[in-house]
Amino acid sequence: MITAQAVVYSEHGEPKDVLRTHTYEIDDDKIAANQIIVKTLGSPVNPSDINQIQGVYPSKPDKTTELGTSEPSAPCGNEGLFEIIKVGSNVSNFKVGDWAVPSNVNFGTWRTHALATEDQFTRLPNPEQSKAAGKPSGLTINQGATILVNPMTAYLMLTHYVQLIPGKDWFIQNGGNSAVGKYAIQISKLLGFNSISVVRDRPNLNELESELKGLGATQVITEEQNGSREFGPTIKNWVKETGGEIKLALNCVGGKNSTGVARKLANNGLMLTYGGMSFQPVILPTSLHIFKNITSAGFWITALLKNDEELKNKTLSKIVEWYENEQLVDAKSLETPFVAGGAKQLHEYYQEAVVNSAKGKQLITY
Amino acid sequence: MITAQAVVYSEHGEPKDVLRTHTYEIDDDKIAANQIIVKTLGSPVNPSDINQIQGVYPSKPDKTTELGTSEPSAPCGNEGLFEIIKVGSNVSNFKVGDWAVPSNVNFGTWRTHALATEDQFTRLPNPEQSKAAGKPSGLTINQGATILVNPMTAYLMLTHYVQLIPGKDWFIQNGGNSAVGKYAIQISKLLGFNSISVVRDRPNLNELESELKGLGATQVITEEQNGSREFGPTIKNWVKETGGEIKLALNCVGGKNSTGVARKLANNGLMLTYGGMSFQPVILPTSLHIFKNITSAGFWITALLKNDEELKNKTLSKIVEWYENEQLVDAKSLETPFVAGGAKQLHEYYQEAVVNSAKGKQLITY
Numbered sequence: 195m196i197t198a199q200a201v202v203y204s205e206h207g208e209p210k211d212v213l214r215t216h217t218y219e220i221d222d223d224k225i226a227a228n229q230i231i232v233k234t235l236g237s238p239v240n241p242s243d244i245n246q247i248q249g250v251y252p253s254k255p256d257k258t259t260e261l262g263t264s265e266p267s268a269p270c271g272n273e274g275l276f277e278i279i280k281v282g283s284n285v286s287n288f289k290v291g292d293w294a295v296p297s298n299v300n301f302g303t304w305r306t307h308a309l310a311t312e313d314q315f316t317r318l319p320n321p322e323q324s325k326a327a328g329k330p331s332g333l334t335i336n337q338g339a340t341i342l343v344n345p346m347t348a349y350l351m352l353t354h355y356v357q358l359i360p361g362k363d364w365f366i367q368n369g370g371n372s373a374v375g376k377y378a379i380q381i382s383k384l385l386g387f388n389s390i391s392v393v394r395d396r397p398n399l400n401e402l403e404s405e406l407k408g409l410g411a412t413q414v415i416t417e418e419q420n421g422s423r424e425f426g427p428t429i430k431n432w433v434k435e436t437g438g439e440i441k442l443a444l445n446c447v448g449g450k451n452s453t454g455v456a457r458k459l460a461n462n463g464l465m466l467t468y469g470g471m472s473f474q475p476v477i478l479p480t481s482l483h484i485f486k487n488i489t490s491a492g493f494w495i496t497a498l499l500k501n502d503e504e505l506k507n508k509t510l511s512k513i514v515e516w517y518e519n520e521q522l523v524d525a526k527s528l529e530t531p532f533v534a535g536g537a538k539q540l541h542e543y544y545q546e547a548v549v550n551s552a553k554g555k556q557l558i559t560y
Numbered sequence: 561m562i563t564a565q566a567v568v569y570s571e572h573g574e575p576k577d578v579l580r581t582h583t584y585e586i587d588d589d590k591i592a593a594n595q596i597i598v599k600t601l602g603s604p605v606n607p608s609d610i611n612q613i614q615g616v617y618p619s620k621p622d623k624t625t626e627l628g629t630s631e632p633s634a635p636c637g638n639e640g641l642f643e644i645i646k647v648g649s650n651v652s653n654f655k656v657g658d659w660a661v662p663s664n665v666n667f668g669t670w671r672t673h674a675l676a677t678e679d680q681f682t683r684l685p686n687p688e689q690s691k692a693a694g695k696p697s698g699l700t701i702n703q704g705a706t707i708l709v710n711p712m713t714a715y716l717m718l719t720h721y722v723q724l725i726p727g728k729d730w731f732i733q734n735g736g737n738s739a740v741g742k743y744a745i746q747i748s749k750l751l752g753f754n755s756i757s758v759v760r761d762r763p764n765l766n767e768l769e770s771e772l773k774g775l776g777a778t779q780v781i782t783e784e785q786n787g788s789r790e791f792g793p794t795i796k797n798w799v800k801e802t803g804g805e806i807k808l809a810l811n812c813v814g815g816k817n818s819t820g821v822a823r824k825l826a827n828n829g830l831m832l833t834y835g836g837m838s839f840q841p842v843i844l845p846t847s848l849h850i851f852k853n854i855t856s857a858g859f860w861i862t863a864l865l866k867n868d869e870e871l872k873n874k875t876l877s878k879i880v881e882w883y884e885n886e887q888l889v890d891a892k893s894l895e896t897p898f899v900a901g902g903a904k905q906l907h908e909y910y911q912e913a914v915v916n917s918a919k920g921k922q923l924i925t926y
Contacts, residue, residue: 470846483858492849
C-alpha cells in the first residue's frame with residue numbers, strides 16, 4: 195500500500211486560498227493489467243498551472259472524486275517527470291525504473307505518486323539507459339520535468355509553419371531572454387537558422403548579449419532598436435549578407451513590441467504569437483497586412499498537439515536527443531525538495547513556489 | 561490618325577499639382593499584327609489611383625517616354641472600360657466593337673484612347689453580345705468600368721480562403737455600407753452564406769438597414785453593438801439557429817472595430833484586412849490568437865491576381881454573369897461625361913473628380 199499525496203482544488207481561486215493536500219492510498223498489490231504506478235521525480239509551476247487554478251485558462255482538468263476526495267476536485271499541474279515503480283501484467287511500454295512524462299495536459303503533476311494506465315504516459319530514457327545507449331549525457335530531472343512546454347514550443351514554432359532555409363533565412367523574436375526565447379535561440383542555431391532576439395535594455399546589457407550569443411544568438415537588439423526606423427537599415431544589411439529573408443517572427447510580448455518585430459518581416463512573412471507579457475494586444479499596421487501580406491497567427495502547444503500524437507512524439511524525441519548529446523542547455527529552475535512527513539504539507543510547497551515564481555521558474559523535486 | 565489624350569504625371573505629388581493632359585497621335589493605319597486600338601468608355605477614380613500619383617502606393621506604373629512625352633511620365637488610373645475600334649491582322653481575341661478591361665493594373669485608364677497589344681486587355685461582352693446570348697441584361701458602362709476591383713475583391717475574399725457552408729456558415733464585416741461591403745452582402749446571398757454587417761450608427765439607421773437587407777444582408781448591427789459584450793449572446797443565437805459558425809471576418813476599418821469583428825469569429829476563424837478607413841492598426845487580443853487560433857491576414861487583389869490568370873478570369877466571368885442575369889447591383893458612381901474640345905482639359909476632369917471623391921465614387925465617361 196502506497197500513501198500518496200496530491201495537491202487539489204475544488205473551487206477556482208487564488209492558489210493561496212484554494213489548494214489543499216489530499217492524502218490517499220494506492221494499493222500496489224491490486225493494479226489492473228494495463229495500469230502503472232509512478233512516483234514523481236519533479237514537477238514545475240507554470241503560469242498556465244496558476245491560471246487553471248484561477249479558472250481563467252481555457253483548458254482545465256475535470257473535477258472528480260476519482261482520488262477519493264469528499265467533494266469533486268481537480269489535481270494541479272501539467273508538467274512533470276515520473277519514474278515507473280510498478281507495472282500491470284499487460285503493460286508493454288514500460289518497465290520498472292523507466293522515466294516518463296504525462297501524454298496529455300491536465301493529468302495533475304503536483305503529487306507524490308499516481309496510478310495510471312500506460313497510455314497516459316510517454317517514456318523518456320532514464321540516465322542509465324542513455325548511458326547504455328552510448329549517449330554523452332542522460333536527462334536531468336529539470337530537463338525531464340520541463341520538457342513538454344518550453345523547448346517543444348520553441349522547436350515547433352521554428353519548424354512547423356514556415357520553412358526557413360538553413361544558413362540563409364532568419365527569424366526575429368521578442369522576449370529573447372525568456373525560457374522559450376533561449377530555447378528558440380539554441381534550436382535555431384542547431385537547425386542553422388539566423389536569429390534576431392529583442393530584449394529589454396538594462397544596465398548589464400552586454401552581459402545578457404554575451405550570454406545569448408553564447409547560446410547561439412546571431413544578433414541581439416534592444417526594444418528601442420526594434421522600435422526605431424533608423425535601426426532598420428542595420429537589420430536589412432545583416433539579412434542581405436546571408437542572402438535570406440526574415441520569414442518568421444515569434445511574439446510573446448504584444449503591443450508596439452509586436453508591431454516592431456512584424457515590421458521586420460519580409461513580404462509574406464508570418465508572426466506567431468504565443469504569449470502576451472505586456473498585457474497589450476497584438477497591433478498590426480493595416481499596410482503590413484495588405485501590401486506585405488504579413489499574416490498574424492497564434493501558437494498554443496496544447497491545441498496543436500492535442501490530436502497529433504506523431505508530431506508530439508517526433509518533437510519530444512528531438513529534444514531528448516539534443517539533451518542527451520549535450521547540444522541543448524535547459525532553462526534552469528529554482529529547485530525545492532519535498533520532505534515527506536515534514537512540517538510543511540505538499541500544497542504549501544506549491545503555494546510558496548507560486549509566490550516565488552516571480553524570481554524564476556520553480557521546480558519541486560521528490 | 562487618331563488624336564489621343566492621356567492624363568499623366570512626371571513627378572509624384574497631389575493630383576491638383578502634378579497632373580497634365582498629354583496629347584499625341586495614334587496612327588491607326590500602321591498598327592502591328594498583335595496590336596489593338598481601344599477607345600475609352602469610362603474610367604473611375606479609385607483611392608489607390610490617387611495614392612499612386614502621390615507616390616505612396618506600393619504598386620505603380622513606370623515612368624516612360626512611350627507616349628511621346630518630353631520627360632518620362634506615367635499615365636494615371638487602373639480601372640476602366642474600353643471598346644475595341646481597330647485590330648491588327650493577327651489579333652484573335654478581339655474584333656471591332658468588343659468591350660474590354662485592362663488585363664493588369666498600371667495600364668493607365670485616364671485617357672481617351674490607347675494603342676496596346678491584345679494580351680494587355682481582357683474581353684467583356686458588350687450589351688449586343690449579351691442580348692444575342694439571351695441574357696436578361698448587358699453590362700452598363702459603370703459596371704464594366706468598375707468591375708476589376710470592388711466586386712472581385714468581395715467575391716475573392718468570400719471564396720478563396722475559407723470554405724463557408726451555404727445555408728449554415730456566416731461571415732462578419734465592418735464597413736458594411738462601403739462599395740465592397742455591399743458587393744459582399746449581395747455575393748454572400750447569391751452563394752447562400754449568412755452575413756453580419758457592421759455599420760456606423762446614424763439618424764436614418766433603419767433606412768440603411770432596409771437597404772442592406774434589400775441587397776441580401778442577413779443581419780445589420782451598429783459599431784456600438786459590435787463593441788458590446790452584452791450584444792454577444794444575440795449574435796451567438798443567430799449563428800446557433802443556422803447550425804453554422806462565423807468562420808470569416810472582413811475588415812476595412814481597423815482599430816477597435818477590427819477587434820470587435822475578430823471577437824465574433826469561431827475557433828480557427830480568419831480575419832482578412834483589405835482596408836484601414838479609421839487609419840488605426842488592426843488590434844488583436846493575444847488570447848484570440850492563442851486560445852481561439854484566430855488568424856489575421858491581408859487581402860490585396862493586385863498581389864493575389866498578379867500571377868494567377870486563371871483565378872482572375874474565373875472571377876471576372878462570375879461577376880459578369882451575375883450582372884447579365886441582373887442578380888448583382890453595382891455601386892453607383894457619380895458620372896461626368898468628358899466633352900472633347902471643350903473648355904476643360906482632360907486632366908481637369910480627373911482633378912475635379914479627385915476632389916469630388918468625398919461625395920462618392922467618380923466616373924468619367926467618354
